[in-house]
Amino acid sequence: MPIAIDRRRFFQSGALAAAGIAAAGRLPSQGGEPVAGRALLEAARQVPVVEEADVVVCGGGPAGVAAAIAAARTGAKTRLIEVNGCLGGVWTAGLLSWILDTGNKTGLMKEILARLKERGGLAVYGGDRGYDVEEMKILLEEICLQAGVLVRLHTRACSAARSGKRIEAVITESKSGREAFRGKVFIDATGDGDLAAQAGCGFDYGHPETGQAQPMSFIALLSGIEAEQVAPFVRELAEAKDWGSPKDNLRAEMQRAGVDPSYAKPTLFYIRPGLFCLMANHQYGVAGTNADELTAASLQGRAEVHRLVSALRATGGRWADLRIVATPEHIGVREGRRIHGRYTVSTEDLLAGTRHEDAVCEVRFPVDVHSTNPAETKGIADKKVRAKPYEIPYRALLARDVDGLLIAGRNISGDFIAHSSYRVTGNSVPMGEAGGIAAALAARSGRMPHELAWSEIREQRRAQAAAG
Numbered sequence: 001m002p003i004a005i006d007r008r009r010f011f012q013s014g015a016l017a018a019a020g021i022a023a024a025g026r027l028p029s030q031g032g033e034p035v036a037g038r039a040l041l042e043a044a045r046q047v048p049v050v051e052e053a054d055v056v057v058c059g060g061g062p063a064g065v066a067a068a069i070a071a072a073r074t075g076a077k078t079r080l081i082e083v084n085g086c087l088g089g090v091w092t093a094g095l096l097s098w099i100l101d102t103g104n105k106t107g108l109m110k111e112i113l114a115r116l117k118e119r120g121g122l123a124v125y126g127g128d129r130g131y132d133v134e135e136m137k138i139l140l141e142e143i144c145l146q147a148g149v150l151v152r153l154h155t156r157a158c159s160a161a162r163s164g165k166r167i168e169a170v171i172t173e174s175k176s177g178r179e180a181f182r183g184k185v186f187i188d189a190t191g192d193g194d195l196a197a198q199a200g201c202g203f204d205y206g207h208p209e210t211g212q213a214q215p216m217s218f219i220a221l222l223s224g225i226e227a228e229q230v231a232p233f234v235r236e237l238a239e240a241k242d243w244g245s246p247k248d249n250l251r252a253e254m255q256r257a258g259v260d261p262s263y264a265k266p267t268l269f270y271i272r273p274g275l276f277c278l279m280a281n282h283q284y285g286v287a288g289t290n291a292d293e294l295t296a297a298s299l300q301g302r303a304e305v306h307r308l309v310s311a312l313r314a315t316g317g318r319w320a321d322l323r324i325v326a327t328p329e330h331i332g333v334r335e336g337r338r339i340h341g342r343y344t345v346s347t348e349d350l351l352a353g354t355r356h357e358d359a360v361c362e363v364r365f366p367v368d369v370h371s372t373n374p375a376e377t378k379g380i381a382d383k384k385v386r387a388k389p390y391e392i393p394y395r396a397l398l399a400r401d402v403d404g405l406l407i408a409g410r411n412i413s414g415d416f417i418a419h420s421s422y423r424v425t426g427n428s429v430p431m432g433e434a435g436g437i438a439a440a441l442a443a444r445s446g447r448m449p450h451e452l453a454w455s456e457i458r459e460q461r462r463a464q465a466a467a468g
């Protein structure tokens with residue numbers, strides 16, 4: 001059955017602007033500026049409904065994959081829609097290679113780590129976990145398929161259809177054209193809150209005073225260096241186990257080679273013999289919701305990484321065989337829209353170590369704001385807020401303005417400072433897991449996610465963790 005798009009809501013959602021059509025309702029930080037006031041009116045068309053699912057998850061990063069697996073394991077017909085050609089988001093398409101804040105996590109996060117270890121794809125350094133990106137890609141596909149998740153890659157969520165306050169379909173664009181996927185419950189795990197914004201949710205973006213989001217980073221996988229020879233530049237290998245000195249050593253080494261990285265704390269991660277990950281790039285003042293800016297950041301990031309690596313190689317010695325083996329499909333975006341939820345995780349929560357009845361996970365990762373102003377510092381902004389361990393409540397995953405919509409991962413409801421702490425992937429996974437279970441329980445019982453009792457979600461989660 002075709003689905004009719006409500007033109008007024010479509011207009012407000014910003015989707016017209018995304019298509020390059022002048023619209024008063026255009027979202028901040030989105031592209032689509034008309035040239036010299038010109039605009040095209042795209043013809044109205046019928047969009048085929050290609051599926052009726054219980055749960056539709058948009059975005060297949062750490063949060064979205066976890067949400068889809070958990071929903072499918074709870075018995076829901078679950079569709080996962082991902083724009084890249086692999087699952088994993090920043091984990092894989094971004095080449096991250098490092099998982100933070102896993103120490104106190106159970107359930108899916110623990111299962112993913114255990115299964116990575118079985119395949120020889122995991123390196124453990126104290127509380128941190130390094131992993132092989134290709135092992136992560138294939139593992140996430142395997143777990144999703146085993147759980148019965150219906151995976152659609154190469155497909156972008158580009159609009160939403162609502163009935164009253166309730167979201168009823170996501171409209172996608174792909175090689176198959178425009179399609180609609182209906183669902184009983186939706187989860188926005190796009191990192192940037194794309195679906196929620198398209199559905200009409202309010203959101204915050206960037207620093208409350210400047211509107212600037214944290215810089216992006218273009219990561220690279222490197223080979224051709226030996227662990228013992230580069231030990232002074234790698235925290236896991238260096239004698240001094242502090243975070244700072246290996247980064248300062250690496251920066252000095254780059255400067256000696258005649259290059260100065262845009263990230264003043266360049267980091268070399270040791271994944272396994274012969275494989276390292278380099279994070280030495282910062283792209284400042286770029287919005288992840290603007291295609292022109294993303295393009296420029298990607299081109300500049302890739303060029304810089306090649307420049308840094310070539311310069312080190314030219315110095316010979318331990319760097320003589322240094323090579324880039326991969327650059328990311330997608331530049332690493334730290335921060336996008338923070339969708340308004342029924343609870344907003346705040347700086348005060350971090351200071352107080354707030355606990356909740358409906359706790360999805362406990363965050364132990366500190367405040368970590370990469371500088372938004374390179375004129376002040378190109379490193380980490382001053383850490384004025386000392387966070388105590390605190391909890392993320394389920395209510396921060398419930399969209400405030402749209403019913404039937406959950407949010408999971410870095411686009412949940414929180415302030416700028418809180419986001420800089422809870423965004424790491426050891427927290428994205430339990431957020432997705434709880435969201436997926438809640439979505440499935442709601443869909444199966446004909447309720448909205450906000451109508452569930454937390455105890456129902458908690459019991460189902462415990463059962464899945466025990467089985468996994």
Ligand SMILES: Cc1cc2nc3c(=O)[nH]c(=O)nc-3n(C[C@H](O)[C@H](O)[C@H](O)COP(=O)(O)OP(=O)(O)OC[C@H]3O[C@@H](n4cnc5c(N)ncnc54)[C@H](O)[C@@H]3O)c2cc1C
Nearest residue numbers: 059061062063083089090100157191217332333409410425
């Ligand atoms: C440079 C950098 C370094 C970091 N360092 C660490 C670290 O060392 N350890 C750590 O644990 N965390 C780290 N983080 C944080 C962490 O990677 C992210 O916060 C985390 O990936 C959030 O997971 P997510 O699933 O919410 O979002 P993402 O990983 O961003 O996943 C979102 C997914 O949605 C897809 N998507 C987006 N829009 C659409 C759409 N419209 N339709 C369909 N699909 C869509 C994307 O392709 C992607 O797969 C880092 C982040 C960056 C950028």
